[in-house]
Amino acid sequence: MTRIMKKTIAVGNSSFVTLIEDENYYVDKTAYIKAVMESGHAVDVITRPRRFGKTLFMDTLHAFLTVTFDRARQQAWFKGLKIAEDKVFCEKFLGQFPVIFLSLKGVEGQNFQWAYRSFTRKLVTEAKRHEYLLESPRLGDEEKAMLRSYSSQMFMRELSNLDLAESFLGNMIAMLAKHYEKQVVLLVDEYDVPLARAAERGYFSEMRDLLKAFLGPLKPETGPIVNGRPVLKKAVFTGCLRVSKESIFTGVNNFAANTVCTENDPALSAAMGFTPDEVNEMLRYYDLESVRDVVKHWYDGYRFGRQDIYSPWDLISFCSKASKTSDPAARVPENYWTATSGNVVIDEFLGFLSDADADRMQLLVDGGVIEVEINEQLTYAGMAFHKLEDFWTILLFTGYLTVAERLGPKRFLLKIPNEEIRQTFKERVLARYSAENRSFARHGSRLVQSAFSGDVDGMAEVLAPLLRTYVSVRDAQSRAPAENYYHGFLSALLASAGDQIQNFKSNIEAGDGYADIVFDSGAGSEKTGVVLEIKRAGRDENMTSVLNSALAQIEEKRYGEIFDHMGCAKYYAYGLVFRGKNCLVGGGALRMLGS
Incomplete structure (x- = not known):
């Protein structure tokens, strides 16, 4: 009996003309x-x-x-x-x-x-x-x-x-x-x-x-x-x-x-990625119908618009290997995603998440869904601020998550699409979010406690080891707006403190200017505010003078006026000057309001 030769699967070939002229699938x-x-x-x-x-x-x-x-x-x-x-x-x-x-x-x-x-x-x-x-x-x-x-x-x-x-x-x-x-x-x-x-x-x-x-x-x-x-x-x-x-x-x-x-x-919706019909046809062509359910469990699950979509790279990679053997034991799905889907931005975000975020990620791994507000107006420059909605948006757009249900114009229920991504999520995302990274929230808590008590040295002690861990040489040499990275770093660290702070605002109009970061301690007669002015020094020997200018700016621009509107009884003002992996913190004098 003559065996009919099947078309070759050209994994990774993105040339239409080559696929057609070489009679590839x-x-x-x-x-x-x-x-x-x-x-x-x-x-x-x-x-x-x-x-x-x-x-x-x-x-x-x-x-x-x-x-x-x-x-x-x-x-x-x-x-x-x-x-x-x-x-x-x-x-x-x-x-x-x-x-x-x-x-x-x-x-x-x-x-x-x-x-x-x-x-x-x-x-x-x-x-x-x-x-x-x-x-x-x-x-x-x-x-x-x-x-x-x-x-x-x-x-x-x-x-x-x-x-x-x-x-x-x-x-x-x-x-x-x-x-x-x-x-x-x-x-x-x-x-x-x-x-x-x-x-x-x-x-x-x-x-x-x-x-x-x-x-x-x-x-x-x-x-x-x-x-x-x-x-x-x-x-x-x-x-x-x-x-x-x-x-x-x-x-x-x-x-x-x-x-x-x-x-x-x-x-x-289906211009890119494979629909169920396209996948079934491919499995029939290569006599792989017996593994259809396994393939669906591993590589299906994406939703683009209202269309169910399979991951094409993974399906092609699987079929290329499975079609070359008749041994059922050799037709086992593999994780092709891990080796092909790097994303530096995701790794950078992981250090800025709280324990509550880890619980949400575990819920996803366990097959649950999470409700998220997606930022479709995402900018790469804005990622430096490590906003939580940007993290989930990146996971969605890069294929780690998919839409389970649309709840509104920006709100969605998200889930992990399939078994391959579930394994990848465990290996790449959840595993990298280790005990060391989760301690980031504890550092945020210590920073907030120091800020609410005027403890400048305590703030510096929190920041020093973190800067050595999270700041690289490229951040120190960045041509981006001078304080951009450090502003995002501090925002994420403070946000990780959870409900210890309230009314967190970034680049907010205050007095005669815009304060970098303000927040308060929440309800109560002793409600305390904090304002941070962030600078970056071009040279180590200039850090003290830059710090003085940061503190002077808080006074000259009357940033403290915002705390009247926030109902604070008092506030602390701090200047933070960064230079590479070094930081100088100053200020901390108590200011009373309403007197």
């Missing part, structure tokens, strides 16, 4: 090309966890839309796929647009200069892909000279040419539109990676400003260029975390974000 997502192109939005931002097929989907979009010199080959790629059934759409969109396709994965560095160089390498690669424009009769000498500059890494890598990098999209789109006399499509994969790395390494503001200028052509005022229509037909961005519109998409109208929480745009 392909889960057909081409129908979602129409959903994207006819979404009604000029700019679509689609966020999904890592390894959910974002890059392959973007590559499929590129292969379908782009103008090619081999039309017959392009049509063959999509023959027999779902999108080919829509003849009218294919006639209108297949091979009809010049496309700029950028992946910002790998745009990072220890400082902005090195990250900028990795960014320009992406631009140069894309510019070289369009060097045929140098022969275009429709482009002038000045435009061709600009394209030559864009194609030179030695030229583009220099920070002195940053303005040219910022204008790359606008100029390339204009040149392509002029050459083809067609509107242009822009595809940007992993769009949030540069911001994530910048936030981790202290150059967030520079990277944000670069990307904001770079994406300027998405604004409507770029005006009609091609046949009386806007030069940009469509822009699609994919990433892991949603970046707030105000961060890099300022001024972009007709903008829509489709996240794991989006329910009002069901057409895109």
Whole structure:
């Protein structure tokens, strides 16, 4: 009996053309090309966890839309796929647009200069892909000279040419539109990676400003260029975390974000990740129907909008191994997630959580649900403040949690999606949240007790060992706003003290300015307030003078007035000056109110 050869499963292959031409197994997502192109939005931002097929989907979009010199080959790629059934759409969109396709994965560095160089390498690669424009009769000498500059890494890598990098999209789109006399499509994969790395390494503001200028052509005022229509037909961005519109998409109208929480745009819910029907078909093809229930228990459970979704990377990895053996004992699911889903931000948050948060995490591991307010306007810069809703938001967007039920516009019941993630959660999240990390709350309690008693030395004794543990050299060298990291560090430490403090406020209007941190001791006739002014010194020898200026600022700006409104009888004012892993605390004199 002749055995029919099955298609190869190409684990990790994100090239649509390679999958099709090499006759690898392909889960057909081409129908979602129409959903994207006819979404009604000029700019679509689609966020999904890592390894959910974002890059392959973007590559499929590129292969379908782009103008090619081999039309017959392009049509063959999509023959027999779902999108080919829509003849009218294919006639209108297949091979009809010049496309700029950028992946910002790998745009990072220890400082902005090195990250900028990795960014320009992406631009140069894309510019070289369009060097045929140098022969275009429709482009002038000045435009061709600009394209030559864009194609030179030695030229583009220099920070002195940053303005040219910022204008790359606008100029390339204009040149392509002029050459083809067609509107242009822009595809940007992993769009949030540069911001994530910048936030981790202290150059967030520079990277944000670069990307904001770079994406300027998405604004409507770029005006009609091609046949009386806007030069940009469509822009699609994919990433892991949603970046707030105000961060890099300022001024972009007709903008829509489709996240794991989006329910009002069901057409895109299953564009990435595998549906139950797609999984069942794959299991049937590889004669793995007998392990369907096990596969569901291990890799199903995600909910994007209202759609049930399996993790595609894990399902493909499992099928690749299981399909090569007939031994049932060898068809045991494995945890593929642990090795592929690192997230520095999660690790950083773990040190800032309370005992109550650990109880919530244990509830999740035990199969329960937790009620959470999600921050869909999350910014990477804001993560430095380690707000609790940001922690749960990150876990949701990175695939550690999924939506069990929507309770309101921002409130959700969350759960762990499946057994694979439950194991990962235990190993990576709950296990790392060790007794040492849980002691963070006890340190927070000691800090608060010292603050409410005017004990400056006690506050310093709490902070000194924590700074050695939680502050790295990169924080000391950060180009971010000087007090940003330390402000977040203190906010998390104080929040971990639980109900020992009340009315905690950060960057609150007080007197004639904005106080960094204020809180009080709660109800009672002896209700006590505390105000903290945070500074960072550029040099060790300047710490004392910076401390004096912090204390003077509290007096000059009359921050203490806020405690009248908070009903406090007295308050303490402190200056805290940081320099790397060192801290100087001053003040602590008691101020009486209402006398």
